[in-house]
Amino acid sequence: MIRILVAYATMAGSTADVARAVGEEIAKSGLQVDVLPLSEIKDLEAYDGVVVGGPMIMGWHRASLRFLKKHRDAFQRIPLAVFVMAMSLTRTGETSVGGVPVYVDEKLPKPPEKEGSLNFRERYARLSKYLQPILLATRPVKPVSIGIFGGRLEYGRLKWWAVLFVMLIVQAPAGERRNWPAIRAWAAGLPAAFQLESTKVDVLKQAA
Numbered sequence: 001m002i003r004i005l006v007a008y009a010t011m012a013g014s015t016a017d018v019a020r021a022v023g024e025e026i027a028k029s030g031l032q033v034d035v036l037p038l039s040e041i042k043d044l045e046a047y048d049g050v051v052v053g054g055p056m057i058m059g060w061h062r063a064s065l066r067f068l069k070k071h072r073d074a075f076q077r078i079p080l081a082v083f084v085m086a087m088s089l090t091r092t093g094e095t096s097v098g099g100v101p102v103y104v105d106e107k108l109p110k111p112p113e114k115e116g117s118l119n120f121r122e123r124y125a126r127l128s129k130y131l132q133p134i135l136l137a138t139r140p141v142k143p144v145s146i147g148i149f150g151g152r153l154e155y156g157r158l159k160w161w162a163v164l165f166v167m168l169i170v171q172a173p174a175g176e177r178r179n180w181p182a183i184r185a186w187a188a189g190l191p192a193a194f195q196l197e198s199t200k201v202d203v204l205k206q207a208a
């Protein structure tokens with residue numbers, strides 16, 4: 001049976017629920033799915049497709065980037081998709097970065113204050129700025145798809161330096177911005193993006 005891994009990093013826990021929803025949607029296509037924190041994954045040998053998710057924490061979660069770099073060679077064989085959770089994204093109209101299609105949660109991007117001239121914070125929160133390190137980490141492989149979605153922010157759980165960064169740079173109000181229909185719609189398309197729908201693979205296996 002085709003086996004997919006949905007691996008996630010999290011700081012405050014909300015990305016774990018997102019990974020579970022992504023896994024549920026993929027499983028609806030008849031594929032076997034494991035949803036695991038990155039820290040529990042030793043190797044990718046058992047898998048035919050991998051989804052790696054993580055939040056923006058002053059750049060994409062460091063453990064997620066490390067994971068992509070560590071398994072770069074495996075991704076030459078195993079198709080990869082990535083999802084990013086964020087509270088702030090500047091509306092630029094981009095739908096791909098470095099040739100990779102990007103699914104943007106339509107509720108997340110905010111238009112710049114002045115059309116045509118982005119301030120420091122708006123430049124920081126551009127899609128290309130967020131995703132460039134991810135594309136560098138997987139090079140020469142490109143993910144088949146990247147999804148970026150609104151996350152969840154709770155100031156009460158944060159250390160003082162984290163509160164300061166979020167207030168100054170992210171400038172997002174606390175709250176729940178996970179858009180489940182958007183997350184599930186993106187995830188439902190992954191078996192096709194991986195070219196791994198179960199019936200197709202079964203036919204290929206029988207023919208071999």
Ligand SMILES: Cc1cc2nc3c(=O)[nH]c(=O)nc-3n(C[C@H](O)[C@H](O)[C@H](O)COP(=O)(O)O)c2cc1C
Nearest residue numbers: 010011012013014015055056058086087088151152
């Ligand atoms: C220290 C810190 C830094 C963050 N940096 C960013 C950021 O650069 N851009 C952004 O859009 N969101 C940023 N966020 C918001 C998180 O990405 C968002 O709250 C996410 O859903 C948290 O996921 P988690 O609950 O799995 O940790 C930051 C949050 C924290 C606490």
